[in-house]
Amino acid sequence: MKFVLYGHGGFYNRGCEAIVRTTADAIRKIDPQARIRLASYEYRKDRECPYHIVDKIEPHRNVRYSPPHLAAYGFRKIGLKRADLWMQKRWLSKLVRWGDVFVSVGGDNYCYEEPVDFYGIDRMIRDHGKKLVFWGASIDGELITHRMREDLKGFDLIVVRESLSYQALTKLGLANVHVCPDPAFMMEPEACALPQGWRAGNTIGLNLSPLSMRYADSSDTVQKAVFNMVGHILNSTDSAIALVPHVVHHSLAGPQNDLDALLPVYERFQDTGRVLLVSHAEHNAMQLKYIISQCSLFIGARTHATIAAYSTCVPTLVLGYSVKSRGIALDLFGELAGRVLSVKDIKHENDLAEAYKKLADGAQQTKKHLEEVMDGYIAQTQKGLDAMKGVL
Helix, strand or coil: CEEEEEEECCCCEHHHHHHHHHHHHHHHHHCCCCEEEEEECCHHHHHHCCCCCCCEEEECCCCCCCHHHHHHHHHHHCCCCCHHHHHHHHHHHHHHHHCCEEEECCCCCCCCCCCHHHHHHHHHHHHCCCEEEEEEECCCHHHCCHHHHHHHHCCCEEEECCHHHHHHHHHCCCCCEEECCCHHHHCCCCCCCCCCCCCCCCEEEEECCHHHHCCCCCHHHHHHHHHHHHHHHHHHCCCEEEECCCECCCCCCCCCCCHHHHHHHHHHHHHHCCEEECCCCCCCHHHHHHHHHCCCEEEECCHHHHHHHHHCCCCEEECCCCHHHHHHHHHHHCCCCCCECCHHHCCCCCHHHHHHHHHHHCHHHHHHHHHHHHHHHHHCHHHHHHHHHHHC
16 A cells, blocks of 8 residues: 655654654554655755655655745735645645555644644545544644544544543544554664763763743743753762753744754853763664663653653653643653653742752662553554554
């Protein structure tokens, strides 16, 4: 069968890369002869990546400065605000004619705001009689509108990655919903050289995201809390600290570059010789997962950075800001206290340092718990594969 993965933001986001890798692997387990194409919002950049994950990468929207892109820009300038969606649908129409099964792999696309553009794309796919699957999704129940509910009802299958999203959708009466772990939990780490200055068994990983700062009451307070925590670790332990960017991009609208949040930390503490900056460009998602797996503790804002830690049984504190981080932690631990710290709850400069102390104090117990539950948790991904088989 011919599969099209769509809703993909770009491999510069290692979480998106992890989802595409594991989803393509899952499809090939179901159908070893499957042909897979990926519709990417970062077509030009993704096409240059040395990754052989899918058979072909296609543009998700008009390639910048192409005639359709310039036409859509002109239409918008004269007030036709939906012109870009019309041109995007036109660009995707050849893929719709080619494919048999369409898998929406943008797990966050329904997580933060109403994804109006996708309603038209999904309707076009359905109108052509093609199978439609929403894979590895998170959906905030408070954001579900009537239009979103109608769009979700049109999927042949929805597989959400945590129980909070599952509860929100089943509460609406949707019968096409299954829950299983994020596909990135299945991704195997790929061994690589660790950064210079790494202390084996004694390096703490830290990931920060400017996206999370949008949800903080005061980004200045959060930054001061990060500085305070890093200073505390350096003064009270002999651990190294590895700064791990998981999303790096400069041109997307909105804050997307983790280096914007991590570089101030590196510049402030680099003279200690114990704060390391991991290269994003030199490591793919599997290699970053390996680096994270070698950490003694991990503190992270990006969901897929924390998934890399969870799935390799590294005691983790999530700097959460969304339903997905809360739902995954609840499914793994049955509680949020000490597992997820919302950036909105960072009110004082010492809040992160205190959260780190609790993480460190309970590290052995947390690691033991993860080792006991992780194999069974990851095995639940088979439910999603079985559900997709049923649709096909």
